Amino acid sequence: MGRVRLAAVGLVGALSLTLSGSGVTAVLGSGRPSPSPQLVALSRPEQAAAAERSFADDLVAALSRERDGNVVLSPASIFDVLALLAPGAQGSTATQLDRALHATGSPRQFVADLMGLEQHLGTAGGTVTMASAAWLQQGYPLGSAYRQLLTDAGAPPQIQDFRNNPDGARQSINQWVSDQTNRRIDDLFAPGTIRATTRLVLANAVALQATWRTPFPQQSTQSAPFATPTGSQSVSMMRLLAPLDYVQTAQAQAVRLPYSSGGLDALVALPNDPTVNPLTLLPELSATAVPFSSHMVALALPRFQTDTTLDLQPTLGELGLGGLFAHPDLSGIGGLPGDLRVDAAVHKAWISVDETGTQATAASGVSVGTTAAPLRQLVSMTVDRPFLFVVEDSATSVPLFVARINDPVDPASP
Numbered sequence: 290m291g292r293v294r295l296a297a298v299g300l301v302g303a304l305s306l307t308l309s310g311s312g313v314t315a316v317l318g319s320g321r322p323s324p325s326p327q328l329v330a331l332s333r334p335e336q337a338a339a340a341e342r343s344f345a346d347d348l349v350a351a352l353s354r355e356r357d358g359n360v361v362l363s364p365a366s367i368f369d370v371l372a373l374l375a376p377g378a379q380g381s382t383a384t385q386l387d388r389a390l391h392a393t394g395s396p397r398q399f400v401a402d403l404m405g406l407e408q409h410l411g412t413a414g415g416t417v418t419m420a421s422a423a424w425l426q427q428g429y430p431l432g433s434a435y436r437q438l439l440t441d442a443g444a445p446p447q448i449q450d451f452r453n454n455p456d457g458a459r460q461s462i463n464q465w466v467s468d469q470t471n472r473r474i475d476d477l478f479a480p481g482t483i484r485a486t487t488r489l490v491l492a493n494a495v496a497l498q499a500t501w502r503t504p505f506p507q508q509s510t511q512s513a514p515f516a517t518p519t520g521s522q523s524v525s526m527m528r529l530l531a532p533l534d535y536v537q538t539a540q541a542q543a544v545r546l547p548y549s550s551g552g553l554d555a556l557v558a559l560p561n562d563p564t565v566n567p568l569t570l571l572p573e574l575s576a577t578a579v580p581f582s583s584h585m586v587a588l589a590l591p592r593f594q595t596d597t598t599l600d601l602q603p604t605l606g607e608l609g610l611g612g613l614f615a616h617p618d619l620s621g622i623g624g625l626p627g628d629l630r631v632d633a634a635v636h637k638a639w640i641s642v643d644e645t646g647t648q649a650t651a652a653s654g655v656s657v658g659t660t661a662a663p664l665r666q667l668v669s670m671t672v673d674r675p676f677l678f679v680v681e682d683s684a685t686s687v688p689l690f691v692a693r694i695n696d697p698v699d700p701a702s703p
Contacts, residue, residue, distance in 0.1 A: 340399075
């Protein structure tokens with residue numbers, strides 16, 4: 290049974306808010322308190338979905354100009370952490386965050402919309418777990434409205450003594466991250482990244498494990514050439530013949546691979562021009578922008594695994610959020626304008642895609658729905674050069690994970 294296993298930590302490392310000029314921290318995973326029913330009752334998940342799609346397009350466009358090699362990230366993780374930070378912003382800082390997040394409505398309404406969307410994503414299919422958490426310096430006077438919003442959003446502040454034991458707090462937060470990402474990210478915060486001046490850490494974590502609806506037969510996997518930017522590489526090429534949603538545009542071939550439990554798809558896109566950066570294809574190939582139709586597809590896709598650590602400060606600067614790292618107005622969190630700032634923003638993510646299932650529950654979903662699709666012309670799609678891989682929610686097209694694979698054999702891109 291085919292599987293995709295992903296884990297990501299968004300805005301991780303040192304997004305820690307401190308009074309002395311350090312920042313706020315962020316991560317993605319499971320096991321958080323549920324949002325308040327009162328907040329969810331206000332939600333307009335379709336508004337949050339539109340905002341997340343637009344944010345993902347902007348984020349990926351910025352990264353495509355900055356980054357070489359393999360890249361994997363979770364736009365949903367980064368969006369969620371910034372969305373929890375936004376209600377604490379005032380003045381021009383609030384305007385910058387609202388613009389970057391494509392937010393509509395009041396801060397409380399925006400968080401309510403996001404909570405409604407997260408509840409949908411948590412039941413979308415596969416095994417998707419999302420969680421947020423907050424850690425607060427003991428005795429720090431957090432704004433009452435901001436505290437209540439964090440609590441309503443399912444991330445009530447947990448007390449830590451950053452001032453007297455920053456490394457102990459760092460280890461505790463790292464353990465939470467490890468738990469939420471199935472031990473894939475064990476040491477999110479390096480020594481020294483959580484300081485005595487830290488006042489608040491926001492965290493959000495996401496993990497996904499899902500099996501293909503139609504698995505890639507293991508016996509069909511063979512060595513094949515793959516044209517990386519630096520030369521040809523031999524890869525393990527998986528092969529599948531199945532009815533799939535497919536589209537050919539002026540820019541790319543693209544196919545959707547559904548997961549067995551429904552609700553999630555993998556989008557694989559191959560640029561027609563080998564010199565085109567695959568990340569630039571994301572806005573065009575959203576289900577909201579281009580019509581896919583069912584074809585019998587002969588697909589060849591390399592097996593791959595990679596991870597990425599991203600310093601997001603330059604990227605967020607391109608999105609108009611450079612002020613978060615200078616003299617922002619986060620007085621809705623506490624203190625006076627300029628007291629708190631974001632010190633750093635680091636994102637970690639990991640992805641593994643292969644043809645082998647690992648859980649018995651995957652068997653019940655094998656081949657479900659594959660014989661009912663209307664068959665059209667046979668098309669061939671051989672993914673033998675850099676490509677785009679996206680895991681997205683089928684109903685809203687919200688991208689949970691986005692990856693550009695330049696070299697399937699390269700295990701990591703630092």
